[in-house]
Amino acid sequence: MSGRTIFGTDGVRGRANSYPMTAGMALKLGAAAGRYFRRDGTDKHRVVIGKDTRRSGYMLENALTAGLTSTGMNVLLLGPVPTPAVGFLTRSMRADLGIMISASHNPHHDNGIKFFGPEGFKLSDEAEAEIEAILAREIDPAQPENIGSARRIDDGLWRYAEFAKTTFPAGRRLDGLKVVVDCANGAAYKVAPEVLWELGAEVVPLGVKPNGLNINDKCGSTHPEAAAAAVVAHGAHLGICLDGDADRVMIIDETGTVADGDQIMALFAERWAKAGRLQAGTLVATVMSNLGLEKHLAGHGIRLERTAVGDRYVVEAMRRGGWNLGGEQSGHIVMTDFCTTGDGLLAGLQFLAAMVESGQPASALAQRFDRVPQLLQNVRYAAGTDPLALPPVASAIAEAEARLAGCGRLLIRKSGTEPLIRVMAECEDEALLAEVVAAVVAAVTRAAGTPVEAG
Template sequence: MTRKFFGTDGVRGTANTYPMTAEMALRIGAAVGRYFRNDGTNQHRVVIGKDTRLSGYMFENALTAGLTSTGMNVFLLGPVPTPAVGLLTTSMRADLGVMISASHNPAQDNGIKFFGPDGFKLSDEAELEIEKLIESGVESAQADNIGRATRIDDGRFRYIERVKGSLPRDLPLRGVKVVVDCANGAAYRAAPEALWELGAEVITVGVSPNGLNINENCGSTSTRTACETVVAHGADVGICLDGDADRVMIIDETGHVADGDQIMGLLASRWAKSGQLKGGALVATVMSNLGLERFLEGEGLRLERTAVGDRYVVEAMRKGGYNLGGEQSGHIVMTDHATTGDGLMAGLQFLAAMVESGKKASELANVFETVPQMLKNVRYGEGQAPLDSPSVMQAIADAEAALVGKGRLLIRKSGTEPLIRVMAECEDAQLLERTVDSVVDAVKAAVA
């Protein structure tokens, strides 16, 4: 059954436009409240965090109304990173965690992500059941059984302590100069504070949120300012987070950017040598570069691929007993420490590698040679289905035939935006560009 409201990472869209309206948030809150409060008692808890978007106030209030109307007791964390919600869901013995964020998307978008009582994101099956409740409506609690809402002021500090605990106590960061770009998002206070408490010299970028500037010319999807800051200040390394701090890009001392594939390759190799890597494998998505797969094979390790979305990475990790996985986009999941991608924690693991090895960031941030990869996006309108067009299907078939034995082609709909993503890898640059453009042109024609 196809999900109607949920994408690859919760419900997402433009704020005040269906389905991201206050009315829908209230209905979603009531539905998910009824799903988790299924025994009629008033002992059920939900924690709610958010990033710094202006619309976060609206959705926080609407979700709280929906949840308390079904008898759920709500704990409001305020602005905290997404991984903090996963952590506090379990530590506060809650039945449910909610993060209000559209991650790396621009400020006008917002989203709602859900975590189960184990701190992990909900399964497809659970989301389908919640969708049924959204559409059918739910019975409200009796007047004397309505839930309460309480604001929690120390959620950020609890998260900082957990993040710091992921590093050995005998591994201080004194003498390391770090630029941290918080994307004017959820980690604008937590990330600099954690790094400073660990002894690093911290230079901040993107720490002045105003509700409208999240991810704007900053963060993991726009690294130019952070790169320039690293070079200008002679910093040892840069850590670029996205709006909800569940993904990271690393900048070396020369201003070069290392993506999630390079970070995962480094960690997998180091963990394997130290006996920390479980199952002899790294879990990543179909988007990860072929160069990463070849590097891991050379290290005697495997790359287990999944569908796009960190939740699918985590599902495969839990099923196979692996403890390291992630996405090229910078979601790095380390299940020994966290239940979801944690950009700050992954950044600290990179700093640990620098301190332990005595090497510069540039020596650690390029562990393999990438196979040339090209990704282009085509936006489509509501109700359009360009991948069903015969001309598009033919263009895809022709491109796949041209790449046989030379590379690979991946076409998919984004789970978070109305985009068709066209990605190919091939060591022949001309063939790479030609095959991608042929599919992109066909999709554009189909949506024109």
């Protein structure tokens, strides 16, 4: 087992109780991670583990704990907490490692394991590859006297809540604002409504009754329709839609209109640049962010730095370049002045701060630019094959790029979590856009021998 075959773009992910998301693999993965972080042989090492509300989280939490303690790591169990809370508490509690058990926005039957280093940032590809190399070998257990311990940390969630409130402007309150917050029946179901209430908002909570099976089920950032309807029905000033582990957000204005991560990043970049807070006048986003965002930022003298898809790659670029604002169209908003990963609650608080400080309604802030028409389609392919390597596909892609030259762009990539080839294009001419995507999808589909899927 060489390189990264277990890890994808955001840790290890799959269907619960199926490879690689089994209790046995979680135990081995915990032991491998424990051995990687405990290379000096001392017994002072600790790891914090958080999870979202999936039923399978209990199984994986116990298995990881067994593997980690078997190599001498001391485990601190946080229970259900947002992913950004794990990043924060890993650093705050001086842990060597943080682990979040979550499949983010996926349905309950999936789960995943994400790793954070001692500074609270997600592990690099190189570190993940080293853990996989250890996983492939016989892992040396600790001696009986060096087996690690495990204990519950009951106040971890509220430590994060207190931290979250410090990111809201000092002396400001949310008095007079009614806010719908959809927690996706996920990790933020307790903390998000509480933080908003403590800051003075009238809170309308949705998705706050997790049962282990309803996470992200017709709610949260991937299904904002219910929250949008609630905003209108309750006459709310704003809606905040989080995903299952609360590292993503969608914003809903008072009319029920949804703003994605691109619109939120545009607002924050403009405000931070005007205040002199935007490091080197640069916003970091992925290749999936809309061309309209890039054009809009250029009109404000702000540079857009693009990365591969995945908030981890956004953060890595931000750290290399010394930039402090980035994110993804999907709603990951990374503000390294505050946090080490995407944080939906903190992004929601920053949007509310903009409303309070400007006196403007959400509708005046949330739609910063007109999107260039974008079309995305997925083609599933058989594992072990590579349709993109075949000459007819390469030829179709080259022809599409030539047709879009000067008026749009084409992006072809493999999913990092499932065997899909994603075909995405942007162009002001919607007829040309449809033709180009259809031609590439047809070529990839013929090569893959499988049907196309919706984007």
